[in-house]
Amino acid sequence: MNASSIAFVGGGNMAGSLVGGLLARGWGAANIRVSDPLEASLARLAHLGVATFSDNAAAVRGADIVVLAVKPQMMRNACLDIRETVGVDRPLVISIAAGTAIASIATWLGEDTAVVRCMPNTPAMLQCGATVLFANTHVRPEQRRIAHEVLESVGYAAWVDREELLHAVTALSGSGPAYVFLLIEAMQRAGEMLGLDPELAARLAGQTALGAARMALEGDVDVIELRRRVTSPGGTTERAIRAFEQAGFRGIVETAMTAACDRSRELADEGASG
Numbered sequence: 550m551n552a553s554s555i556a557f558v559g560g561g562n563m564a565g566s567l568v569g570g571l572l573a574r575g576w577g578a579a580n581i582r583v584s585d586p587l588e589a590s591l592a593r594l595a596h597l598g599v600a601t602f603s604d605n606a607a608a609v610r611g612a613d614i615v616v617l618a619v620k621p622q623m624m625r626n627a628c629l630d631i632r633e634t635v636g637v638d639r640p641l642v643i644s645i646a647a648g649t650a651i652a653s654i655a656t657w658l659g660e661d662t663a664v665v666r667c668m669p670n671t672p673a674m675l676q677c678g679a680t681v682l683f684a685n686t687h688v689r690p691e692q693r694r695i696a697h698e699v700l701e702s703v704g705y706a707a708w709v710d711r712e713e714l715l716h717a718v719t720a721l722s723g724s725g726p727a728y729v730f731l732l733i734e735a736m737q738r739a740g741e742m743l744g745l746d747p748e749l750a751a752r753l754a755g756q757t758a759l760g761a762a763r764m765a766l767e768g769d770v771d772v773i774e775l776r777r778r779v780t781s782p783g784g785t786t787e788r789a790i791r792a793f794e795q796a797g798f799r800g801i802v803e804t805a806m807t808a809a810c811d812r813s814r815e816l817a818d819e820g821a822s823g
């Protein structure tokens with residue numbers, strides 16, 4: 550069990566997932582606090598045994614770690630609420646807000662604040678997320694280890710050494726669950742078109758995505774070899790893969806992810822100038 554105290558500013562979906570993950574990892578509920586203006590969000594979290602606050606500064610006072618879990622457009626106000634307390638207690642600040650640069654957070658909280666910015670994704674709700682983290686130069690190795698532990702409580706966690714790379718991460722794992730949902734939906738629809746019952750088609754498409762993802766992650770061979778192994782010469786899979794390739798599947802994925810990456814940069818620029 551970790552004895553660090555952690556305060557969440559914003560008690561929405563992501564904060565709820567992280568609190569659930571930390572409790573499952575053995576963090577004591579007594580060491581977890583959450584603040585949120587919404588009574589219903591606090592009630593849901595209080596149910597888990599953590600301390601809840603409607604005042605951000607009160608929640609953050611004395612905490613070793615502060616997780617900023619509000620929407621990007623609320624970030625400035627939330628930071629200004631806790632600026633004084635953070636200046637005195639000097640906790641590690643972890644931001645999960647998409648597109649809010651560390652430079653902005655440092656402007657609001659103080660230039661020498663230790664900040665880790667990270668990009669989680671929605672499967673964190675099932676403790677099956679993928680998060681990439683970036684630390685500024687004020688973060689000590691021990692704080693880096695704790696930030697990793699916090700995000701690893703909801704899935705896989707890895708680091709990048711340039712903040713700029715978080716745009717590519719947003720395009721891959723941040724928005725990625727929606728691409729997989731789209732593929733599942735398309736497979737389901739095509740299955741129905743070929744005569745399958747809708748419920749069966751939906752189940753088969755989802756279960757196939759789950760099984761394939763587990764094979765890709767848990768086996769000792771890469772996805773190219775896995776695909777080769779299910780693609781017998783002259784068989785059904787080979788015919789389907791050829792149709793995908795001829796229709797430009799890889800190019801479509803590249804174009805889509807480049808568009809997401811560009812949009813992530815635009816949103817960051819809008820946030821910085823707003």
Ligand SMILES: NC(=O)c1ccc[n+]([C@@H]2O[C@H](COP(=O)([O-])OP(=O)(O)OC[C@H]3O[C@@H](n4cnc5c(N)ncnc54)[C@H](OP(=O)(O)O)[C@@H]3O)[C@@H](O)[C@H]2O)c1
Nearest residue numbers: 559560561562563587618619620621623645646647669671
């Ligand atoms: N969900 C994802 O998949 C995902 C993935 C990557 C990153 N993120 C990031 O995670 C952050 C949280 O996302 P979420 O999905 O958890 O959003 P959410 O469910 O809307 O949670 C945000 C919570 O913060 C509260 N809040 C608003 N202003 C506040 C303030 N000034 N002080 C304290 N709390 C305040 C909101 O209350 P009200 O409802 O009353 O406004 C809401 O309960 C966002 O910045 C998002 O970019 C989310």
